[in-house]
Amino acid sequence: EVQLVESGGGLVQPGGSLRLSCAASGFTFTNHWMTWVRQAPGKGLEWVANMHPDGGVKSYLDSVKGRFTISRDNAKNSLYLQMDSLRAEDTARYYCVREYHSTSGGHYGDSWGQGTLVTVSS
Amino acid sequence: EIVLTQSPATLSLSPGERATLSCRASQSVNNYLAWYQQKPGQAPRLLIYDASNRATGIPARFTGSGSGTDFTLTISSLEPEDFAVYYCHQRSMWPLPFGPGTKVDIK
Numbered sequence: 001e002v003q004l005v006e007s008g009g010g011l012v013q014p015g016g017s018l019r020l021s022c023a024a025s026g027f028t029f030t031n032h033w034m035t036w037v038r039q040a041p042g043k044g045l046e047w048v049a050n051m052h053p054d055g056g057v058k059s060y061l062d063s064v065k066g067r068f069t070i071s072r073d074n075a076k077n078s079l080y081l082q083m084d085s086l087r088a089e090d091t092a093r094y095y096c097v098r099e100y101h102s103t104s105g106g107h108y109g110d111s112w113g114q115g116t117l118v119t120v121s122s
Numbered sequence: 123e124i125v126l127t128q129s130p131a132t133l134s135l136s137p138g139e140r141a142t143l144s145c146r147a148s149q150s151v152n153n154y155l156a157w158y159q160q161k162p163g164q165a166p167r168l169l170i171y172d173a174s175n176r177a178t179g180i181p182a183r184f185t186g187s188g189s190g191t192d193f194t195l196t197i198s199s200l201e202p203e204d205f206a207v208y209y210c211h212q213r214s215m216w217p218l219p220f221g222p223g224t225k226v227d228i229k
Contacts, residue, residue: 037166045158045166045209047218061217095165102172106154106213110177112165 002026002111004096009116016086020116022079022096029077030054033099033107036070036081038092039115046092049081050099050107064090086120093117124148124212126221134229141197143224145210150190154213157186157195158220161206169208170195200226 008020020036035050049060049070058070069082079096093115100110125148135141145155157170168177170186173193183198197204205228210221 045220
C-alpha cells in the first residue's frame with residue numbers, strides 16, 4: 001500500500017523558515033516524480049513544486065521561487081520542502097504527492113498524503 | 123499562462139441524478155487534463171487522467187471527455203459518497219494551475 005506521511009508543519013512568524021518532510025513507502029520511490037501541492041484554508045489547490053526522480057529537474061510556482069527548495073533523499077525514500085522567507089499567503093495545508101506517468105506522457109498526482117498545516121502569522 | 127475555469131461553481135442534485143461538470147482552458151492543454159475529487163477533511167483523489175482515462179479503482183459511473191480546451195466530467199448516477207468538490211487540473215504547461223472547483227451538493 002502506498003503511504004505518504006508529511007511532517008514539519010506548524011506556526012511560524014513572517015520571514016521565518018520551516019522544513020517539511022514526506023516519508024514514502026509501499027512503492028519504488030526512485031521511479032516517480034514527486035510534488036508538493038498546497039491548499040489555503042477554505043480555498044482551492046495550488047501546485048507548488050515538483051522534482052524528477054534523480055533530482056536533476058525541479059520546477060517551482062513563481063510566487064515561491066527563490067524562497068522554497070524542493071529536495072529528495074532516495075536512500076531514505078523521503079521528499080522535503082525547505083521554506084524560507086515565509087509570508088502570510090503561504091499559510092496552507094501542504095500535501096506530498098506521488099506522480100503517475102501515463103503512457104501518453106502526462107504526469108498526474110495519483111497518491112496523496114494527508115498533508116501538514118503551515119500557519120504563517122505573528 | 124493557462125487559466126482553467128469550471129462551471130457551475132455549485133451543482134445541487136439528488137442521489138441517482140446525473141452530474142455534468144465543465145472545465146475550460148484558456149488554450150489547448152493537449153488532453154493533459156485530470157479530474158480530482160476532494161471530500162471535506164480529506165486529501166484529493168485522482169479520478170480521471172489524460173482527459174478520459176479512469177484512475178485505478180475509480181467506478182465506471184465517472185466518465186471524462188473532451189479535448190483541446192473543453193472538458194467534461196460526468197457522473198452517471200450520483201451515489202451518496204459522490205457529494206464533494208471536483209477540481210480539474212492541466213499538466214500541459216507550467217505553472218500547472220488547478221481549476222477553482224465545482225461543489226456537488228445534495229439538493
